Amino acid sequence: MTDAPMTAQAATTATAGDILSSHLTAQAGAFLRALPLAVGEAGARPGAAPSAGTADLLRAVRRIGGLLHTFGATFEQTWAQESRTELRWLLNLLALEPGYVRKAARLLGALDALSGSEADGPGMLAGHAGVPKARALLDRQLTLARTRAHTTVLQELRSARLHALADRMTLLVAEAPLLDAAEGRAGAVLLPQAAAAFTALTASARQLPLHRASTPYGGDGLRRLGAVPQARGAVDADAALAADDAPWLRVRILVKRARYALEVCGRPAHELDELDGVLGRHQEASDAAVTAATAARTPRITPATAYVLGVVHADQRLEVEAARYAFGHRWPELPPGLDAWLEIPPAEGWGPTPAPRMA
Amino acid sequence: MTDAPMTAQAATTATAGDILSSHLTAQAGAFLRALPLAVGEAGARPGAAPSAGTADLLRAVRRIGGLLHTFGATFEQTWAQESRTELRWLLNLLALEPGYVRKAARLLGALDALSGSEADGPGMLAGHAGVPKARALLDRQLTLARTRAHTTVLQELRSARLHALADRMTLLVAEAPLLDAAEGRAGAVLLPQAAAAFTALTASARQLPLHRASTPYGGDGLRRLGAVPQARGAVDADAALAADDAPWLRVRILVKRARYALEVCGRPAHELDELDGVLGRHQEASDAAVTAATAARTPRITPATAYVLGVVHADQRLEVEAARYAFGHRWPELPPGLDAWLEIPPAEGWGPTPAPRMA
Numbered sequence: 001m002t003d004a005p006m007t008a009q010a011a012t013t014a015t016a017g018d019i020l021s022s023h024l025t026a027q028a029g030a031f032l033r034a035l036p037l038a039v040g041e042a043g044a045r046p047g048a049a050p051s052a053g054t055a056d057l058l059r060a061v062r063r064i065g066g067l068l069h070t071f072g073a074t075f076e077q078t079w080a081q082e083s084r085t086e087l088r089w090l091l092n093l094l095a096l097e098p099g100y101v102r103k104a105a106r107l108l109g110a111l112d113a114l115s116g117s118e119a120d121g122p123g124m125l126a127g128h129a130g131v132p133k134a135r136a137l138l139d140r141q142l143t144l145a146r147t148r149a150h151t152t153v154l155q156e157l158r159s160a161r162l163h164a165l166a167d168r169m170t171l172l173v174a175e176a177p178l179l180d181a182a183e184g185r186a187g188a189v190l191l192p193q194a195a196a197a198f199t200a201l202t203a204s205a206r207q208l209p210l211h212r213a214s215t216p217y218g219g220d221g222l223r224r225l226g227a228v229p230q231a232r233g234a235v236d237a238d239a240a241l242a243a244d245d246a247p248w249l250r251v252r253i254l255v256k257r258a259r260y261a262l263e264v265c266g267r268p269a270h271e272l273d274e275l276d277g278v279l280g281r282h283q284e285a286s287d288a289a290v291t292a293a294t295a296a297r298t299p300r301i302t303p304a305t306a307y308v309l310g311v312v313h314a315d316q317r318l319e320v321e322a323a324r325y326a327f328g329h330r331w332p333e334l335p336p337g338l339d340a341w342l343e344i345p346p347a348e349g350w351g352p353t354p355a356p357r358m359a
Numbered sequence: 360m361t362d363a364p365m366t367a368q369a370a371t372t373a374t375a376g377d378i379l380s381s382h383l384t385a386q387a388g389a390f391l392r393a394l395p396l397a398v399g400e401a402g403a404r405p406g407a408a409p410s411a412g413t414a415d416l417l418r419a420v421r422r423i424g425g426l427l428h429t430f431g432a433t434f435e436q437t438w439a440q441e442s443r444t445e446l447r448w449l450l451n452l453l454a455l456e457p458g459y460v461r462k463a464a465r466l467l468g469a470l471d472a473l474s475g476s477e478a479d480g481p482g483m484l485a486g487h488a489g490v491p492k493a494r495a496l497l498d499r500q501l502t503l504a505r506t507r508a509h510t511t512v513l514q515e516l517r518s519a520r521l522h523a524l525a526d527r528m529t530l531l532v533a534e535a536p537l538l539d540a541a542e543g544r545a546g547a548v549l550l551p552q553a554a555a556a557f558t559a560l561t562a563s564a565r566q567l568p569l570h571r572a573s574t575p576y577g578g579d580g581l582r583r584l585g586a587v588p589q590a591r592g593a594v595d596a597d598a599a600l601a602a603d604d605a606p607w608l609r610v611r612i613l614v615k616r617a618r619y620a621l622e623v624c625g626r627p628a629h630e631l632d633e634l635d636g637v638l639g640r641h642q643e644a645s646d647a648a649v650t651a652a653t654a655a656r657t658p659r660i661t662p663a664t665a666y667v668l669g670v671v672h673a674d675q676r677l678e679v680e681a682a683r684y685a686f687g688h689r690w691p692e693l694p695p696g697l698d699a700w701l702e703i704p705p706a707e708g709w710g711p712t713p714a715p716r717m718a
Contacts, residue, residue, distance in 0.1 A: 216575030310669020
């Protein structure tokens with residue numbers, strides 16, 4: 001990440017192509033260093049928590065994909081499109097197993113907090129007969145899903161598709177297929193494209209029911225899922241919940257793109273880091289809620305187990321609501337567009353920023 | 360309530376006994392007017408919602424009881440104690456049936472909101488197979504409980520015990536058994552006793568986890584019931600929840616006493632009205648949560664029914680948490696003792712205030 005620092009001098013005279021190439025070289029290098037580690041880890045640890053190699057690989061994949069999307073006009077179109085498709089495939093693949101690990105930690109942690117084996121005192125499920133049964137059910141289902149995901153990942157990590165993507169990244173370290181437009185000055189070429197990423201984010205965030213979400217205990221996560229027309233017309237709870245959460249998940253993608261665009265512009269992105277974190281919590285709680293609801297439909301479970309899963313489902317929807325509240329309170333403090341962000345002078349000029357705190 | 364207005368002139372020269380007698384006469388009169396209505400209503404409507412007569416009776420009972428408690432030092436001790444015991448008996452009796460009516464409205468309303476038959480769009484239980492079953496179960500259990508309560512109330516309203524209490528109230532209209540102390544000036548005798556009611560309220564409220572409650576989504580109602588030592592040591596959820604809610608229910612009683620003391624002092628009590636309302640919501644949600652949890656333990660229910668009741672239980676505990684949040688946000692704005700309340704000059708001097716907005 002920091003292997004291509006640029007002086008302020010170089011930064012002011014740099015072309016858009018210089019900046020993008022420098023970023024892509026750094027990230028593609030990180031990709032190629034992390035890939036064998038991730039493959040080795042996947043082979044060595046059936047069932048263990050995914051570790052550094054996979055995390056580094058995910059970080060590089062997200063940044064390259066974001067860069068190719070936001071500054072897409074500067075690249076050869078077909079190549080950029082194909083690269084993004086392949087990167088998204090790898091992203092989904094790699095995110096699968098860590099997703100189940102986090103989901104298990106969240107759901108079993110919620111059960112522990114609700115039943116009160118933690119230091120803060122008992123919860124509303126303390127001593128309930130359904131707790132150990134629900135815990136065993138969730139643990140079994142999530143372990144099974146994770147094992148299946150692991151097998152898929154192992155298979156795909158040996159596939160020709162991954163080898164082709166690695167070759168693509170090797171070429172990228174040497175030279176990115178830039179268009180003539182990339183020869184323009186960095187500020188003139190890149191700023192309008194970065195600004196478009198912020199415009200998309202602001203427009204999407206404006207569609208969120210932020211006013212309602214910033215009122216605590218508004219019942220957003222549990223009761224009133226009617227903010228989105230699709231949710232209002234949904235026939236069942238699964239569809240309504242999915243439609244209600246969708247715009248928030250979309251905003252998270254746009255926050256990430258804006259973050260990576262700021263990194264390319266050499267600006268600090270702490271506020272966006274935090275928003276990304278809040279929306280990450282939203283997404284994990286939303287996913288965990290679906291898992292609890294699905295587990296409650298397992299045939300032949302006891303009423304006590306189902307009751308506990310109902311409490312866990314509501315608890316996770318409450319977490320969804322809490323994350324929306326946190327987002328609603330942070331968002332209006334942020335400048336509405338890129339301009340305000342750019343008022344902060346770049347720390348190192350254009351070029352890669354120091355390694356961010358979060359993936 | 361307003362049948363004994365006093366001029367400001369009379370107020371400044373009034374003795375404590377004048378003030379208390381005037382209040383007690385008015386409230387005992389209201390009691391005696393409402394009693395036959397309440398008895399008639401109870402006989403005429405098996406299962407109908409309790410109406411004006413019962414509500415008026417409850418209002419008078421609460422105020423006489425509160426007055427006898429707060430200004431107890433001014434009355435003949437044995438008589439005041441006995442009267443309070445009998446009034447509390449009637450209060451519990453009368454509150455029984457309206458309690459079940461409100462509980463049914465709250466729980467079935469919550470189910471409707473959660474399943475989304477309301478205008479705000481679907482909820483997280485929309486279309487769930489367990490909803491109609493859980494609705495029928497709650498409806499059946501609460502109707503049965505209400506019918507039983509009704510039978511008890513009908514019986515007791517014809518009892519010798521109630522006749523004796525009515526006689527006691529008739530005597531009160533004529534003359535309250537006051538001690539010599541009541542001959543002192545109103546301000547000198549009543550203010551210290553009213554101040555003690557506020558001191559008790561402030562001391563109890565200070566024991567509440569207000570700091571935590573004023574942080575939204577802190578998990579107070581669902582997860583962390585450890586604010587009270589009794590809750591931390593509880594062996595099961597029912598005991599833990601009851602211990603966790605107890606100090607809040609206690610503060611509600613003290614808020615009511617302080618309200619009625621302010622009324623005797625002729626001061627507006629709007630802030631206390633609101634706090635009483637917030638804590639009333641707390642209590643109703645807490646009671647409803649217990650009902651949902653108990654219903655979920657009904658033998659031979661389906662897992663789908665139990666799951667829905669788990670969601671409703673969590674939803675009501677969330678309402679408990681929301682009420683604590685609302686209280687925590689209002690409380691610090693209030694003056695800590697009676698002094699600040701008394702800075703507001705009495706509207707009508709000492710004496711009954713205009714009819715309050717709430718029971």
